[in-house]
Amino acid sequence: MSDPLHICHVNLARNFRGGERQTQLLIEQLAAHDIVQTLVCRQDSPLRQALSGVENLDLVAADQMWVGHRCMPPVDLIHAHEARAVHWAWLHARLNGTPYILTRRVPQPVKDKWFNRQTYRGAATAVAISSPIEAHLKARHWCPVTRIPSALSHFTRNTTVVETLRQRFEGRYVVGHVGALVDRHKGQSLIIDTARRLADTHPDIVFLLLGSGEDEQRLKRESEGLDNVIWEGFQSNVGDYLAAMDLFVFPSRNEGLGSTLLDVMDAEVPIIASDVDGIPDIVIDNESGVLIAPSDAEALHDAVLAMKDDPGRGARLTRGACQRLEAFTPEAMASQYRTLYARLLDTSTN
Numbered sequence: 001m002s003d004p005l006h007i008c009h010v011n012l013a014r015n016f017r018g019g020e021r022q023t024q025l026l027i028e029q030l031a032a033h034d035i036v037q038t039l040v041c042r043q044d045s046p047l048r049q050a051l052s053g054v055e056n057l058d059l060v061a062a063d064q065m066w067v068g069h070r071c072m073p074p075v076d077l078i079h080a081h082e083a084r085a086v087h088w089a090w091l092h093a094r095l096n097g098t099p100y101i102l103t104r105r106v107p108q109p110v111k112d113k114w115f116n117r118q119t120y121r122g123a124a125t126a127v128a129i130s131s132p133i134e135a136h137l138k139a140r141h142w143c144p145v146t147r148i149p150s151a152l153s154h155f156t157r158n159t160t161v162v163e164t165l166r167q168r169f170e171g172r173y174v175v176g177h178v179g180a181l182v183d184r185h186k187g188q189s190l191i192i193d194t195a196r197r198l199a200d201t202h203p204d205i206v207f208l209l210l211g212s213g214e215d216e217q218r219l220k221r222e223s224e225g226l227d228n229v230i231w232e233g234f235q236s237n238v239g240d241y242l243a244a245m246d247l248f249v250f251p252s253r254n255e256g257l258g259s260t261l262l263d264v265m266d267a268e269v270p271i272i273a274s275d276v277d278g279i280p281d282i283v284i285d286n287e288s289g290v291l292i293a294p295s296d297a298e299a300l301h302d303a304v305l306a307m308k309d310d311p312g313r314g315a316r317l318t319r320g321a322c323q324r325l326e327a328f329t330p331e332a333m334a335s336q337y338r339t340l341y342a343r344l345l346d347t348s349t350n
Contacts (some may be wrong), residue, residue, distance in 0.1 A: 010085035016046035018343035025276030029334030130278025152262035155239025165244035240269035265321035270314035
């Protein structure tokens with residue numbers, strides 16, 4: 001019997017955002033298929049706690065590309081999950097000859113610099129999570145490119161907590177948002193603008209925002225005096241909050257894919273989102289949600305009112321959204337990665 005596959009994942013991010021959630025989901029799914037895994041991450045990485053119960057997973061501490069290589073066991077393949085991880089994987093390949101792949105999650109073009117060309121050309125393949133990222137990487141001609149989308153999280157719900165939240169907002173139409181409070185990325189100022197315009201005309205609408213980030217204080221100052229804006233901060237029980245929402249808005253200015261939207265669809269909450277970057281890979285306008293032009297506060301305002309006034313449309317859109325989710329499950333994502341790993345390793349040994 002051949003030895004089990006040994007994959008080394010690398011994620012050197014400080015925080016826990018969408019890319020780290022996807023790293024966690026993939027590692028958990030691969031563990032269910034008896035794949036031996038190593039994770040290279042920072043000593044203070046939230047991934048350590050998130051993955052504490054996963055079997056056949058070793059942890060190696062590293063906070064930059066030069067660290068951790070001597071602590072590594074022999075592995076079959078390295079999977080880099082963010083930009084600094086790509087540098088780490090490239091160096092490890094130079095030191096040990098271990099093949100590596102990378103997953104590109106952000107829509108911004110990779111800068112055409114010498115070191116970027118080297119690290120991408122050294123990869124066995126690049127994985128894009130959305131069609132715009134795939135198109136950009138293919139245009140670079142630096143390495144083979146394939147597309148594997150991110151996955152929904154299957155958030156659990158606590159019925160008691162959900163009922164408490166629903167009682168808290170009884171009689172209100174809850175428009176929710178979940179995302180890092182980084183306005184240049186997620187566009188929360190557009191939500192504040194919409195809330196200001198609706199404060200007097202539609203006092204029953206309340207905007208509930210979950211998340212934290214570098215723009216938190218500025219955004220809170222912008223919303224001072226608005227009783228219809230609630231800043232809930234970072235919450236780990238996102239599934240409970242989604243169950244208490246009537247509508248979800250996601251006015252991102254740029255987005256690799258927008259995997260949060262998959263969890264909203266899974267919770268059967270209708271969506272209004274920006275028609276930008278990878279979001280249309282998930283949200284088909286008027287079939288699984290509503291798409292609006294990015295950075296258009298008036299369009300967001302009008303779309304919120306239109307959805308509130310037509311609950312039948314919201315129900316139709318959530319049904320359409322649920323029909324699309326099969327392609328975005330953690331199981332589907334892990335299956336595609338397992339196939340890719342096997343193909344690359346088979347190619348490298350022949």
